Amino acid sequence: MLDLPLLSGVTVIAAHMGLGRFSHRLFPWRNLSKNPAWFDQDYFRMLELLAKHDNLYGDISAILSPMRARALRHLSEQTEIHSKLLFGTDYPVPSSVGVNSYDMEREAAADQSH
Numbered sequence: 001m002l003d004l005p006l007l008s009g010v011t012v013i014a015a016h017m018g019l020g021r022f023s024h025r026l027f028p029w030r031n032l033s034k035n036p037a038w039f040d041q042d043y044f045r046m047l048e049l050l051a052k053h054d055n056l057y058g059d060i061s062a063i064l065s066p067m068r069a070r071a072l073r074h075l076s077e078q079t080e081i082h083s084k085l086l087f088g089t090d091y092p093v094p095s096s097v098g099v100n101s102y103d104m105e106r107e108a109a110a111d112q113s114h
Contacts, residue, residue, distance in 0.1 A: 006053045013086060017058045017075070019043050019068040034070045043071060050081040061088040 005012050023031065023040050030038040049056055058081070062068055075085075 002049065002056070006049070006056055009055060011055045011057070012053075013057045013059050013088070014046060014049075015059045015088075016062050016068060017043060017046050017060055017071070019063075019071050032066055032070055034073060036071075036074050039071060039074070047078055047081060050084045057084050057086050059086050059088045061086075 019040060050058055
């Protein structure tokens with residue numbers, strides 16, 4: 001779906017980085033796993049496309065929802081595409097940031113939710 005606009009030179013901003021689908025129906029806990037083996041294949045395809053296309057950017061404004069926050073550690077290690085990540089303003093920070101912060105110390109997460 002992104003091929004035509006990308007090849008045409010249009011700047012594309014991809015929302016949610018290919019995360020958040022409920023793809024593991026038989027084992028639903030895998031949908032919240034921080035193990036990259038259980039991430040949606042769309043996420044890995046997005047990483048490839050971001051590295052390949054100068055006119056593609058990824059919006060991470062909804063990254064704190066539980067289905068997406070699981071990828072924060074993995075995404076933080078993908079340094080070659082960090083300049084391609086945007087934080088849009090179309091999605092408010094959820095009030096549950098304290099429980100979705102995974103690697104953040106509990107006190108720091110509590111400070112962020114106020």
